[in-house]
Amino acid sequence: MPSLKASVGTTIFIVQNQKTKEDMKVATLKTPSETAIEMREMVMPNHTNNHGTVFGGTVMSWIDIAAAMVAARHCGRPVVTAHIDDIDFIAPIKMGYHVLIQASLNYVGKSSMIVGVKVTSENPYTGEVRTTTKAYLTFVALDDLGRPVSVPGLNPETEDEIRRFDNAKKRVQMKKDVRSTLKNRS
Ligand SMILES: CC(C)(COP(=O)(O)OP(=O)(O)OC[C@H]1O[C@@H](n2cnc3c(N)ncnc32)[C@H](O)[C@@H]1OP(=O)(O)O)[C@@H](O)C(=O)NCCC(=O)NCCS
Secondary structure (H helix, E strand, C coil): CHHHHHHHHHHHHHHHHCCCHHHHHHHCCECHHHHCEEEEEECCHHHECCCCEECHHHHHHHHHHHHHHHHHHHHCCCEEEEEEEEEEECCCCECCCEEEEEEEEEEECCCEEEEEEEEEEECCCCCCEEEEEEEEEEEEEECCCCCECCCCCECCCCHHHHHHHHHHHHHHHHHHHHHHHHHHHC
């Protein structure tokens, strides 16, 4: 009997060692909802420009912080902002309004992560809600020496998460095509 026990144990050990890198990545897949965050701010006088609405740089800072938190929650590592893909200021936000910043992970590469952020303003007196800003940011996870390091895979589950994943994948491919076209021209 002892030898049977040993052989069973050995078999299990070998199977575990045969896992490919892809298997390991699948084993650590995370869903976007596991790491999504919401942040709230109130627009104060120090946030506003000379029109009495929130300064664009302040909104960008809130977006960057919210997105960085999502990326760090996904990979469990320090992250840096590598790129801001797209930022649209759709409507101004007035002083005294409440601001909701929602961020979630749309896509991951090897060491990079694309986070989508939506900013909504709320008039606290009427309850009127408006989407004011949307942005996509790329973060890169760093190892202890500050070099890019692999991140867990992403498992989009809902219809919205799958749509965001597919759109982000297309944007990544488009950017790669543009970069290679520009490289070939120079
Ligand atoms: C981001 C940074 C770590 C990338 O380093 P690098 O040596 O160029 O890394 P690599 O070329 O190996 O690329 C690593 C990943 O980053 C991605 N990446 C690098 N620059 C990018 C950019 N401008 N836009 C989008 N993705 C980018 C690559 O596509 C690659 O993704 P993948 O691993 O998923 O395939 C480096 O450029 C850096 O430190 N930048 C400064 C970051 C910073 O200070 N941010 C502001 C404060 S947080």
